[in-house]
Amino acid sequence: xxxxxxxTLNALTSAALAIPAAAVSTNAIADAPPTMTEVGYRYSQYxxxxxxxxxxxxxxxxxxxYDINIHQFRVLTPVGDNYSVDATFDYETMSGASPxxxxxxxxxxxxxxxxxxxxxxxxxxxxxxxxxxxxxxxASIIGGYSTEDDYEAFNLxxxxxxxxxxxxxxxxxxxxxxxxxxxxxxxxxxxTEEEKYTATTFVGIAQVINAESVLQTSINYAYSDGYLSxxxxxxxxxxxxxxxxxxxxxxxxxxxxxxxxxxxxxxxYVDDWDMVSHTVGIEWHQNIDPNLRVIxxxxxxxxxxxxxxxxxxxxxxxxxxxSDYRLSPFGAVTFxxxxxxxxxxxxxxVSAERYIADGDLALGTVETEHPGLLQYTLLTVGFDxxx
Amino acid sequence: xxCKFVNHKFVSNKLxxxxxxxxxxxxxxxxSVQSWExxxxxxxxxxxxxxxxxxxxxxxxxxxxxxxxxxASSGGGGCGCN
Numbered sequence: 176x177x178x179x180x181x182x183t184l185n186a187l188t189s190a191a192l193a194i195p196a197a198a199v200s201t202n203a204i205a206d207a208p209p210t211m212t213e214v215g216y217r218y219s220q221y222x223x224x225x226x227x228x229x230x231x232x233x234x235x236x237x238x239x240x241y242d243i244n245i246h247q248f249r250v251l252t253p254v255g256d257n258y259s260v261d262a263t264f265d266y267e268t269m270s271g272a273s274p275x276x277x278x279x280x281x282x283x284x285x286x287x288x289x290x291x292x293x294x295x296x297x298x299x300x301x302x303x304x305x306x307x308x309x310x311x312x313x314a315s316i317i318g319g320y321s322t323e324d325d326y327e328a329f330n331l332x333x334x335x336x337x338x339x340x341x342x343x344x345x346x347x348x349x350x351x352x353x354x355x356x357x358x359x360x361x362x363x364x365x366x367t368e369e370e371k372y373t374a375t376t377f378v379g380i381a382q383v384i385n386a387e388s389v390l391q392t393s394i395n396y397a398y399s400d401g402y403l404s405x406x407x408x409x410x411x412x413x414x415x416x417x418x419x420x421x422x423x424x425x426x427x428x429x430x431x432x433x434x435x436x437x438x439x440x441x442x443x444y445v446d447d448w449d450m451v452s453h454t455v456g457i458e459w460h461q462n463i464d465p466n467l468r469v470i471x472x473x474x475x476x477x478x479x480x481x482x483x484x485x486x487x488x489x490x491x492x493x494x495x496x497x498s499d500y501r502l503s504p505f506g507a508v509t510f511x512x513x514x515x516x517x518x519x520x521x522x523x524x525v526s527a528e529r530y531i532a533d534g535d536l537a538l539g540t541v542e543t544e545h546p547g548l549l550q551y552t553l554l555t556v557g558f559d560x561x562x
Numbered sequence: 563x564x565c566k567f568v569n570h571k572f573v574s575n576k577l578x579x580x581x582x583x584x585x586x587x588x589x590x591x592x593x594s595v596q597s598w599e600x601x602x603x604x605x606x607x608x609x610x611x612x613x614x615x616x617x618x619x620x621x622x623x624x625x626x627x628x629x630x631x632x633x634a635s636s637g638g639g640g641c642g643c644n
């Protein structure tokens with residue numbers, strides 16, 4: 176099993192290296208700075224559903240998981256004739272309880288050991304992307320900084336796009352680097368400060384298929400090195416490196432007779448922790464009238480488990496182990512509905528999404544479902560204004 | 563106690579064909595589209611990411627709740643993974 180998956184990873188790595196470096200635009204036509212300055216704001220709130228009392232250790236911790244609020248701000252502005260600056264700022268607050276680990280229940284299945292509902296954290300994320308536009312392409316430099324009470328990260332990136340074939344084909348590529356430091360809340364036996372870095376690279380190609388459709392495919396390779404464990408888990412020891420490949424394919428098709436656009440996305444993910452995942456996303460952008468668009472969406476996700484995942488924590492065994500639900504086998508669906516009211520220089524956005532993760536939704540058979548799998552409802556309101 | 567994903571590998575091999583088929587069909591279907599015929603492709607709803615703030619938020623949430631991530635960008639930083 177492990178050999179076969181490693182072979183798959185090697186094959187995808189070879190495919191990635193065989194594609195010449197280059198990129199795809201956010202818009203398959205011209206390449207020029209925006210003509211107006213655009214400002215945007217989004218407020219999002221989501222509440223993770225409570226853990227069932229029967230899924231946790233009795234009288235330990237809370238059933239109430241995270242309540243998260245996010246404010247997003249964005250400014251996109253032209254600078255001179257050939258440049259643009261795209262800056263985003265996120266302010267996120269979260270509070271609630273989190274799984275610390277699992278123990279074996281009376282029926283043999285895992286029970287969650289929950290923290291108290293007293294965890295509070297604030298996250299700030301600033302990203303600035305400066306783009307230089309050329310006649311047949313563009314180049315961007317990206318810088319970012321994010322911080323939480325116990326976490327700090329810097330990231331840098333370079334991206335480029337080149338249009339060829341009378342702008343029917345766009346080549347794309349980029350590299351990125353992130354340097355992260357974690358300083359967990361002090362506790363006996365817990366690490367005090369650890370670091371990791373992540374290097375990423377991607378290449379891709381977009382092709383205009385006809386006057387109504389366009390296709391993009393790209394491969395992203397990421398390598399992380401350093402402390403990749405979760406210091407807050409009771410038992411958690413992960414490998415000190417991780418290599419992954421994500422192959423994304425995106426398709427856009429405009430249906431003139433219905434005045435609607437269909438978005439179809441697929442991602443295949445493979446890594447050297449033996450995890451494989453599939454993600455399919457479908458969106459239907461339906462114009463109701465010249466000032467209103469409604470967008471129903473559906474996303475399906477399925478992942479296999481990491482090779483060192485253990486549904487029940489065992490203290491004292493050697494080697495890598497983790498009972499984190501994120502490393503367990505599961506599937507998930509997201510149902511969404513958005514509405515965008517817009518005029519020539521403004522937009523108002525309202526959207527709702529429901530996310531449900533479950534062992535039964537996985538592509539394969541999950542013998543023991545992790546009791547910490549998530550469900551949540553995400554609500555967003557916001558606006559964009561151009562001047 | 564074991565937790566295995568018995569059939570995932572079998573299904574994976576079949577699903578890996580999906581993007582290949584799309585790519586081949588897409589390239590086969592390519593015709594010369596003149597610049598004046600590309601108006602529909604320039605529509606807002608035809609962008610790869612019509613709402614970049616929404617895409618960024620989704621990516622961050624899925625990154626913090628699921629075991630895998632990765633897209634056509636040079637990535638960001640931060641965790642939010644408790």
